[in-house]
Amino acid sequence: MGDDAADAAGASGSADSRTGTDATATAFDGGGAFVPYLAVGDPTYEASLEYVEALARGGADLIELGLPFSEPMAEGPTIQGAVTRALEAGMTPDRFFEFVSELDVDVPLVCMTYYNLIYQYGSSDGPRSFVERAAEVGLEGFVVPDLPAEEAGPLREACDEFGLDLIFIVAPTTRGDRLERMMERVSGYVYVQARLGATGAREDVSDQTGESLERLADWEIPKAVGFGIKTGEHAERIAAAGADGIIVGSALVDIVAEGHEDDRPVEETADRLAEKARELKAGATRGAESLPEPEHP
Amino acid sequence: MSETERGREGERTDRTTADGQFGRYGGQYVPEALMPALEELEDAYERYVLENEDGFMDEFERRIRDFGGRPTPLGRADRLSERYDSEIYLKREDLVHGGAHKLNNALGQVLLAKYMGKERVIAETGAGQHGTATAMAAAHLDMPCEVYMGRTDVNRQRPNVFRMRINGAEVNPVDIGRGTLKEAISETMREWSRTVERTHYVIGSVVGPHPFPAMVRDFQAVISEEAREQAREQLGSLPDAVVSCAGGGSNTMGAFHHFVPDDSVDLYAVEAGGSSLEVDEEAGVAPNSATLSTGDEGVLHGARTTLLQDSDGQIMESHSVSAGLDYSGVGPELAHLVDEGRVTPVTVDDTAALEAFHRLSTDEGIIPALETSHAFGYLHEAFESGEDLGETVVVNVSGRGDKDLETVIEETEKRGLESAPDMSVFETGGGI
Numbered sequence: 001m002g003d004d005a006a007d008a009a010g011a012s013g014s015a016d017s018r019t020g021t022d023a024t025a026t027a028f029d030g031g032g033a034f035v036p037y038l039a040v041g042d043p044t045y046e047a048s049l050e051y052v053e054a055l056a057r058g059g060a061d062l063i064e065l066g067l068p069f070s071e072p073m074a075e076g077p078t079i080q081g082a083v084t085r086a087l088e089a090g091m092t093p094d095r096f097f098e099f100v101s102e103l104d105v106d107v108p109l110v111c112m113t114y115y116n117l118i119y120q121y122g123s124s125d126g127p128r129s130f131v132e133r134a135a136e137v138g139l140e141g142f143v144v145p146d147l148p149a150e151e152a153g154p155l156r157e158a159c160d161e162f163g164l165d166l167i168f169i170v171a172p173t174t175r176g177d178r179l180e181r182m183m184e185r186v187s188g189y190v191y192v193q194a195r196l197g198a199t200g201a202r203e204d205v206s207d208q209t210g211e212s213l214e215r216l217a218d219w220e221i222p223k224a225v226g227f228g229i230k231t232g233e234h235a236e237r238i239a240a241a242g243a244d245g246i247i248v249g250s251a252l253v254d255i256v257a258e259g260h261e262d263d264r265p266v267e268e269t270a271d272r273l274a275e276k277a278r279e280l281k282a283g284a285t286r287g288a289e290s291l292p293e294p295e296h297p
Numbered sequence: 298m299s300e301t302e303r304g305r306e307g308e309r310t311d312r313t314t315a316d317g318q319f320g321r322y323g324g325q326y327v328p329e330a331l332m333p334a335l336e337e338l339e340d341a342y343e344r345y346v347l348e349n350e351d352g353f354m355d356e357f358e359r360r361i362r363d364f365g366g367r368p369t370p371l372g373r374a375d376r377l378s379e380r381y382d383s384e385i386y387l388k389r390e391d392l393v394h395g396g397a398h399k400l401n402n403a404l405g406q407v408l409l410a411k412y413m414g415k416e417r418v419i420a421e422t423g424a425g426q427h428g429t430a431t432a433m434a435a436a437h438l439d440m441p442c443e444v445y446m447g448r449t450d451v452n453r454q455r456p457n458v459f460r461m462r463i464n465g466a467e468v469n470p471v472d473i474g475r476g477t478l479k480e481a482i483s484e485t486m487r488e489w490s491r492t493v494e495r496t497h498y499v500i501g502s503v504v505g506p507h508p509f510p511a512m513v514r515d516f517q518a519v520i521s522e523e524a525r526e527q528a529r530e531q532l533g534s535l536p537d538a539v540v541s542c543a544g545g546g547s548n549t550m551g552a553f554h555h556f557v558p559d560d561s562v563d564l565y566a567v568e569a570g571g572s573s574l575e576v577d578e579e580a581g582v583a584p585n586s587a588t589l590s591t592g593d594e595g596v597l598h599g600a601r602t603t604l605l606q607d608s609d610g611q612i613m614e615s616h617s618v619s620a621g622l623d624y625s626g627v628g629p630e631l632a633h634l635v636d637e638g639r640v641t642p643v644t645v646d647d648t649a650a651l652e653a654f655h656r657l658s659t660d661e662g663i664i665p666a667l668e669t670s671h672a673f674g675y676l677h678e679a680f681e682s683g684e685d686l687g688e689t690v691v692v693n694v695s696g697r698g699d700k701d702l703e704t705v706i707e708e709t710e711k712r713g714l715e716s717a718p719d720m721s722v723f724e725t726g727g728g729i
């Protein structure tokens with residue numbers, strides 16, 4: 001980031017705390033980070049604990065935990081299915097926080113959910129209660145798909161107060177002013193949306209990814225690319241294109257869904273998740289290794 | 298709102314655009330991928346709609362007259378006036394092409410999409426009236442059109458599904474959740490974020506992210522602009538009350554907008570009371586769509602507004618016998634006007650709406666939409682209970698009921714409503 005931009009961010013008062021939690025940014029050190037997503041409570045609370053721990057075993061560097069919302073506006077059919085299963089099995093914000101406390105993994109955890117759940121939680125008027133509770137249970141930050149930078153003021157403030165990160169999504173359509181506004185408010189990492197559309201695993205990897213990474217080339221913050229990544233080979237290509245990490249959701253949720261539909265034992269599904277995680281992590285690592293050594297300013 | 302005003306009203310945020318807020322409601326809570334499209338739309342709305350650039354509004358007014366059939370009459374309802382011993386006037390949006398107020402907005406937005414150089418329009422629909430209006434406008438203006446409609450609504454509003462198809466639109470049933478308007482809007486938003494660069498989303502009510510609530514209201518405001526003028530000419534004064542049904546609230550805001558500054562005119566937004574106002578938190582179901590009357594503040598479908606939600610903030614499924622009112626949210630401006638005390642929200646349950654449907658049909662020779670029937674249900678309840686709506690009341694007839702006949706016959710029979718004509722003789726020998 002240029003000095004001017006850094007000064008501008010400083011003037012807006014959030015610069016110091018924007019570096020609040022180092023854990024998320026550190027997860028991307030060395031590149032080739034693997035960031036899986038699962039909807040918490042899919043298909044049950046207990047199975048979901050095993051699944052998230054399996055991802056950590058398989059090499060996850062940071063995990064995005066989805067707190068299911070009844071209207072997942074940005075999700076494709078795969079994650080919608082996960083959200084529905086989790087809600088039917090009784091997942092709530094309080095159960096979610098319990099889950100995070102109980103989880104036995106030592107990678108940073110980020111909560112991905114929609115703004116209404118954050119806004120309604122607890123007694124505060126606004127997002128503060130939710131963020132406070134998230135900090136208590138050891139979450140490091142938030143991804144909120146229906147909260148663009150313009151509406152994120154109150155959440156940004158609460159994150160600053162409790163030292164948590166607020167991660168924004170950069171879309172293929174995000175340009176110019178919008179990028180700058182986002183740069184002022186983002187912390188932890190940026191989520192680079194690889195293509196237009198809702199989430200979902202795809203067969204190909206989009207050209208839009210390379211373009212988006214280029215637009216962000218001079219941001220110092222780690223860039224994680226998601227939307228549609230399905231195989232180790234995708235992961236490799238994206239890491240080789242300059243992403244610091246890859247985010248994978250639907251391809252993992254597919255494994256959970258299959259296990260549920262075919263009535264497989266939880267351990268078997270967990271093993272399959274760990275195996276998929278290893279494939280994706282290995283791909284990301286290969287991609288990162290193919291890059292020239294980064295120059296440090 | 299400027300940077301210095303940041304955070305002035307608690308949750309009010311640091312947006313840089315001046316508008317899009319109605320008190321504490323409104324905003325743009327959408328995925329980042331859609332934000333550039335909303336900025337583009339804001340710009341087009343300001344230039345073409347507000348400033349009439351390239352004669353956009355002139356063309357819109359010409360087409361809504363020649364194609365849409367405006368202006369619609371304000372007519373005295375003789376038998377209702379006698380029944381209630383008051384002057385009851387009907388604003389006849391059921392006479393707009395397509396049979397509902399929906400074309401005012403759909404034609405405006407499809408035309409705007411053309412001016413913006415978009416190649417395709419998509420829309421959600423509940424009752425199918427907005428989908429039908431969009432399909433008609435798209436055919437009229439030669440634009441490809443796809444409509445998303447919940448499965449439950451596809452089944453209960455079949456005539457409109459056929460009309461959309463016949464006008465050349467694709468109709469995509471949405472098999473998520475209860476399969477009503479809420480799911481249709483979510484799915485259309487998803488489709489919009491897949492194809493946003495060349496597609497315009499013609500949203501069907503005063504809901505969604507800025508600039509939709511303001512823009513849809515402006516296209517619908519012609520209702521109150523005409524009605525206010527007509528009332529002055531025909532009655533020599535303004536009415537004492539305007540009554541309008543409210544789902545998302547587009548016919549409502551349209552019928553109210555020009556009366557909002559007239560303090561002497563009471564404004565009643567009639568919501569669907571469904572089968573009960575009680576809520577089943579456990580099941581996540583509100584057996585009604587009484588958002589303004591019973592809901593509370595939250596964020597859904599791009600806006601901060603009043604919602605039916607549980608204590609965690611999960612959105613509840615709504616219910617109404619009328620598909621067009623069956624929605625867990627409501628437009629932010631209407632929510633604000635209710636908070637301010639300018640608009641009074643009231644509810645009418647399924648049965649009272651059905652009775653009102655038959656009353657208007659037999660009394661006045663007008664078959665109203667089930668949505669509209671709620672407005673007449675309230676009129677009846679108010680006069681029966683001795684509540685004083687004033688000497689002259691304008692009811693907005695938001696649409697006609699042809700689409701609802703199957704539902705009405707079935708629901709009437711189920712309830713054994715005595716006021717309804719007997720249809721049983723037609724049942725043998727293969728339906729109606």
Ligand SMILES: Cc1ncc(COP(=O)(O)O)c(C=O)c1O
Nearest residue numbers: 426544545546547548621695696
């Ligand atoms: C005839 C009619 N009236 C009213 C409505 C409710 O919509 P709104 O509240 O936006 O006017 C609908 C919606 O489909 C409708 O078809």
